[in-house]
Amino acid sequence: MKNRVLFALLCILCLTLFAACGTTSSASVAPTPTQPPVPAGYTPVQITLQNIRIHSSITVFKVGVPYFFIITNKDKVEHEFMMSPTGMGGHITAYTMTNVTFALVEHITSGSIKTLRYTFNTPEPPGSIEFACHYSDHYAMGMILPVVVEK
Ligand SMILES: [Cu+2]
Incomplete structure (x- = not known):
């Protein structure tokens, strides 16, 4: 007992x-942010912003393919995701922002996910286009990823 x-x-x-x-x-x-559903007909691209670096599941893109970018910020600081011609670091002006930049997603806060639908219209040979963050000194610290767009 x-x-x-x-x-x-x-x-x-x-x-x-x-x-x-x-x-x-x-x-x-x-909590891990929930992955958004990929819209029908889109190819998903996982973008991870971590340790002041940009990682992409795809770095060689195809002209005319609709891409669905899923951008996850795993850093404790806010980032942006910009597609632009190479070598724009420190030279972003209102003109380049509106006339040269391919696409821009701003204010990706710590621990959040933002999405972007984008289709490349023209081929971009190596060394002509890059993904980058231009907040603070992130570009100078290496937050750049060169990519290629093929026919
Ligand atoms: Cu940044």
């Missing part, structure tokens, strides 16, 4: 500890 009571007490203690652990771990881990 005494053993049964002890066993029951042990069980209650274990359950309490387990519940406490579960609560602690779920509270300390930031």
Whole structure:
């Protein structure tokens, strides 16, 4: 009889500890943002902004293919995602922003996901187009990814 009571007490203690652990771990881990659904007819491109770097699941694109960019910011600072001709670092003006930039997604806050639908119209040979972030000194720190667009 005494053993049964002890066993029951042990069980209650274990359950309490387990519940406490579960609560602690779920509270300390930031929720992962949900991946948005890819629209029909689009090719998904995973862009990850992490450690002041840009990673892309595709770096060789095709003209005329509708791409769905899923941009995830895993850094603690805000970023932007800009497609532009190479070597624009530090020389972004209102003119280049509106006339030269291919596409721009701004204010991608820490831990968030933003999306972009984009289709390249002309081939871009190596060294002519890049993905970059121009916030603060991120470009100078290496937040640049050269890409290619083929026919
Ligand atoms: Cu940045």
